[in-house]
Amino acid sequence: MQTTVPKKQDDTIHNSNPDTLAIEIQALYEISLLIGSAVFFDKTLLEILRVLHDTLHMERATLVLLDHTGERLIIKASYGLTKEEEQRGVYGLGEGITGQVFRTCAPFVVPDIKAEPLFLNRTKARDRIITKERLSFIGVPIILAGKPVGVLTVDRLFGPEISFEEDVRFLTVVATLVAQFLNLHQAIHKKEESLLEENRSLRAELHGRYARHNIVGSSKAMHEVLLAVEKVAPTRATVLILGESGTGKELIARAIHQASPRHERPFIKVNCAALPETLLESELFGHEKGAFTGATARKKGRFELADGGTLFLDEIGELPLSLQAKLLRVLQEQQFELLGGTQTITVDIRLIAATNRDLNMAVDNGSFRADLYYRLNVIPIVIPPLRNRKEDIPLLAEHFLRESNRQNNRNVRLSKEVLDLLMSYDWPGNVRELQNLIERLVIMADENYIQPSDIPSFMLRTPGLIPNTEAVETQTNDGPRQIQQIQKTTLSLCEIERRELEEALRQNNWIQAKAARVLGLTQRQIGYKIKKHGITIPKHKA
Known part of the structure; x- marks a missing residue:
């Protein structure tokens, strides 16, 4: 036996049982509060169905909505069903009672599901129900902008005091609230999609300006550097970053680490030019307690601290020869001993090195080991000067x-x-x-x-220009052509460096540390260059 309830009801709210009416009003009030403060879509739908169960003692309840294809109805939320039962609840647009409610946009009541052939029980949820009472099923359409978008269904244990018409009327009001909630959710979703698309467009527009890996630059030269970073990052290969001081070698090293599978592990850096040889060995490999005066406790070296991650050795060209052999062994065997220790420590590190020196020349003059150079120079990345x-x-x-x-x-x-x-x-x-x-x-x-x-004034002129003259014809305001002597400039690179260095020192009151920061040099490097060019620091500044 089946009952189709017309969409237009003659009953009014005044004909309802006063006790039932009060419960329904309370339920609608709770549902309205849920919708008004909703943050999570799926959770809110579940809470709405829970209210139906708790206040009106309706059994299993489901919200069946169109899927993304628009060709099937699926259970979007339920109360009283397991996850497996939910997944089985899939219907064609005209299939079973759920499909008929959707297709006709009219409520449908099944007084006794055991006697209704259209009732599919596709979820198999009723198979585990043991009751002597009559189990009824009610479905009402969810209509938005005059079109069906889903179906709200409930199971009911009916007694003589229960009115189908009252339940259908109440569930129709709930379905209307759900429809408005769906409408709001769709509007928010479209807005979010619009914002995401706008964000993607802005990212694409800024891609040329701010490139990748948080490195600023859109030049062809930097584009090639970043392509190399993306190719080498997923590998374990040793990388040698070459470039002048101040070009951003550490940024490139960090970019390689962040784009690698090791990005959640440590990124440890060491400046090989910043420490004397005795301290550098301890800094790299660590030391045992009592290894030397002042070694009051065991200390982990940078290799051990970088285990599982990346070790960045900056200014590798300044590494003393005595340490180059130990570094070569670590690269080849991933093993070393602490200073003053005998226990062999095994580590898993990815090494990235950087230098502004010409290592080929250093190999030729014997200040850098050839075997270490070839081991470091697996993947060279050259950063162009500004x-x-x-x-x-x-x-x-x-x-x-x-x-x-x-x-x-x-x-x-x-x-x-x-x-x-x-x-x-x-x-x-x-x-x-x-x-x-x-x-x-x-x-x-x-x-x-x-x-x-x-x-600064030193930037407003080209320092160290050596005047030379070249005859050219020019047109004067008076009309006739005249031969003028125009200064032609020739300049050696060594002279440029000396004049720049001297000007930076003068501009910074001959304070070497400040001049070094302006020129992008270390204090050790600027001291070397001052000595190289024979620049005399005024006695009262020395």
Whole structure:
């Protein structure tokens, strides 16, 4: 026996049992609160069905919705069904009672499911029910914008005091609330999709400016570097990063680590030029207690700390010969002993090294082992100096300007004239020099726009020019052509370096540490260059 309940009901709410009416109002109130404060879609649907069970003692309840294909009905939420039973609840658009309610947009009541051939019991949930009472089934359509989008169903243990019409009317109101909730959810979903698409578009637009791996640059040279990073990162190969001081070798090393399977393990760095030989050996390999004076406890070295991760050896060209043999053994065998110890320690590390030296020349003059060089130089990555990728200067300047403004609570901008000056400068200290300059300009700026007068004087002229003359014809304002002597410039690289170094020292009151930061050098490197070029520090500054 089956009962189809018309969509238009003659009964009014006033004909309901007062006790039942109060319970229904309480249930609708709780459902309205759930929808009004909903955060999670699926959880809210489940809570709505729980209210039906707790307040009106309806048994199994399901919300059946169209799937993404629009060709099937699936159980989106249920109360009283297991996960396996939910997964079995799949219906065609006109299949069974659920499909008929969806197709006709009309409520459907089955007074006794045992006597209804259309009742499919596809979930098999009723097979585990043992009861002598009559189990009934009610389904009402969920309609949105005049079209069916799903079906709300409940099981009911009916007695003589229960009215089908009252339940259908109440469930129809609940289905209407659910439809409005679905509408709100769809609107939010579309908005989120729109924002995600906008975000993807912005990322694509900025991809050229800010490249990948948080490295700023859109030049062809940097694009090739980043392609090499992406190719080598998933491997275990040793990488040798080559480039002048200040070009960003450590950033590239970090990018390789972050893009590798080891990204959740340590990234340990050591500057081989920053420590004397005796301390460097202990720093790299660690030491046992009592290995030397002051060794009061066992200390792990950087190789041991980097186990499972990446060890970055910067300025590898400065590594003393006595340590090069120990490094070669670790690379080949992944084993070493602590200073003053006898126990062999095995580690799993990926080594990345960097240098601004010509290691080929160092091998030729005997200051660097050939076997270590070949072991390090498995995958070489050469970072171009800033003067060879000047198209990146505006992007880098804007990036450093934004960071410095944020850190110093300023809102300083670069004038076009200043940007032109930055583009014309050769940047011997590379990206680090540009970063330091921008930070200094932001801090020292008196106005919101940095002007050419704020730029250090040594950047406004080409130092060390040797005058030479060349005759050219020019047109004067008076009309006749005249022969003028135009200065032609010739300059050696050694002279450029000496003049830049001397000018940086003078601009920083002959304080070597400050001049080194401006030029992107270490204190050890600037001391070497001062000695190399025979620059005399004034006695009162020495």
